[in-house]
Amino acid sequence: MRLATNVPLASLTTLRLGGPLRELAILDDPADFPELVAIAGRSGRIPRVIGEGSNVLAADDGYPGLVVRMATTGVRLDRSADRERVLVTVQAGHELDALVSEMVAEGLSGIECLTGIPGTTGATPVQNVGAYGQEVTDTLASVRAWDWAAGREVEMPPAECGLGHRTSIFKYSQRWTILSVTLALTPGKLGPPLTYRAVAETAGVPIGEQVLMEDTVAAVRHVRARKGMILDPRDRDGRTAGSVFLSPVVSPGDAARLRAEGAPVNEFPDGATRVSASWLMSAAGFALGQQLAPGARISTRHFTLVADDGATAASFADATAIVAERVRKATGITLTAEPDLLGDVPAYMRLTGPSAQ
Numbered sequence: 363m364r365l366a367t368n369v370p371l372a373s374l375t376t377l378r379l380g381g382p383l384r385e386l387a388i389l390d391d392p393a394d395f396p397e398l399v400a401i402a403g404r405s406g407r408i409p410r411v412i413g414e415g416s417n418v419l420a421a422d423d424g425y426p427g428l429v430v431r432m433a434t435t436g437v438r439l440d441r442s443a444d445r446e447r448v449l450v451t452v453q454a455g456h457e458l459d460a461l462v463s464e465m466v467a468e469g470l471s472g473i474e475c476l477t478g479i480p481g482t483t484g485a486t487p488v489q490n491v492g493a494y495g496q497e498v499t500d501t502l503a504s505v506r507a508w509d510w511a512a513g514r515e516v517e518m519p520p521a522e523c524g525l526g527h528r529t530s531i532f533k534y535s536q537r538w539t540i541l542s543v544t545l546a547l548t549p550g551k552l553g554p555p556l557t558y559r560a561v562a563e564t565a566g567v568p569i570g571e572q573v574l575m576e577d578t579v580a581a582v583r584h585v586r587a588r589k590g591m592i593l594d595p596r597d598r599d600g601r602t603a604g605s606v607f608l609s610p611v612v613s614p615g616d617a618a619r620l621r622a623e624g625a626p627v628n629e630f631p632d633g634a635t636r637v638s639a640s641w642l643m644s645a646a647g648f649a650l651g652q653q654l655a656p657g658a659r660i661s662t663r664h665f666t667l668v669a670d671d672g673a674t675a676a677s678f679a680d681a682t683a684i685v686a687e688r689v690r691k692a693t694g695i696t697l698t699a700e701p702d703l704l705g706d707v708p709a710y711m712r713l714t715g716p717s718a719q
């Protein structure tokens with residue numbers, strides 16, 4: 363484990379925002395976890411956890427406590443469970459995108475549509491990471507976590523994880539540090555039926571058809587890259603946390619009204635009807651590339667927010683609030699911000715988590 367003090371949070375997040383962090387512990391060996399528990403015990407506070415910081419807004423004032431960066435890597439395959447599935451146990455700090463490539467190379471299907479999503483595998487249950495028709499909940503077999511309230515390691519089946527649309531019991535809670543994730547993947551050559559028009563068109567097949575896993579990955583990456591949704595720090599839209607807003611749930615009345623206006627309104631796996639937040643931003647009159655606050659603007663390729671030189675967490679939060687307010691006025695729909703907050707950014711706090719519901 364590596365320990366450091368006074369680390370700029372901006373160096374730990376993909377938005378490259380955030381002031382000084384008092385204490386950082388980088389955990390690259392799972393065997394060091396008891397040492398971390400001892401350090402946290404001395405401070406008397408549960409540490410915050412981050413992976414690659416790709417879904418975090420960190421405060422300009424920084425964070426006055428201990429943050430653990432999960433950097434443990436490694437994958438173990440267990441083919442003994444049955445012939446239809448292979449149990450894949452992944453250390454929390456292992457990159458999700460690397461895992462997808464490794465599993466496709468192994469001929470194991472179930473997560474190929476998650477290609478190109480930045481971040482660690484340990485963070486995937488936190489908001490039930492998903493894209494283009496697959497979510498972690500589809501393949502999650504169990505989560506091994508340290509339960510800070512109980513002071514012991516726990517093995518949690520999916521039913522205990524409260525997984526929903528971009529949420530779980532881990533979101534907005536510091537109680538658990540996820541140590542490893544076990545997925546049940548299926549041996550095979552094909553990816554899932556392609557349910558997203560853009561992905562199916564890129565793969566050159568009708569909606570609902572399956573293609574080789576490698577071709578699924580290529581099509582999804584192509585669609586993501588077009589929207590600037592593959593992290594590239596050199597890109598002009600590269601200071602990003604991905605989608606800044608969740609797709610909001612809409613009532614049957616709003617769904618009918620928005621559909622008539624041409625909005626993509628879809629039924630989601632959690633049973634809710636949701637509208638695209640990006641469409642709402644465009645319908646509210648925002649333009650690609652539009653500046654909203656110092657250093658904070660809409661991406662040039664997709665309706666989400668990105669940072670430039672001069673951005674602060676406060677200005678990014680202001681931009682987020684401007685979008686939410688204008689969307690509410692123009693469409694009547696309330697947006698909730700997706701990235702988690704690290705530290706205090708009052709303007710953002712109102713837009714995220716339970717306080718925004």
Ligand SMILES: Cc1cc2nc3c(=O)[nH]c(=O)nc-3n(C[C@H](O)[C@H](O)[C@H](O)COP(=O)(O)OP(=O)(O)OC[C@H]3O[C@@H](n4cnc5c(N)ncnc54)[C@H](O)[C@@H]3O)c2cc1C
Nearest residue numbers: 413414415416417481482484485491492493540603604702
């Ligand atoms: C360009 C881009 C595209 C994206 N596309 C998608 C997408 O298509 N679908 C999607 O769902 N998300 C997407 N995201 C969001 C992000 O990639 C995911 O949320 C990812 O899982 C975050 O992983 P991370 O390691 O960076 O977590 P962080 O951002 O470091 O942390 C996110 C949250 O998880 C908690 N956390 C992290 N690791 C652990 C752990 N081991 N134990 C307990 N809590 C933990 C943190 O405390 C924090 O609250 C995108 C982000 C970007 C920048």
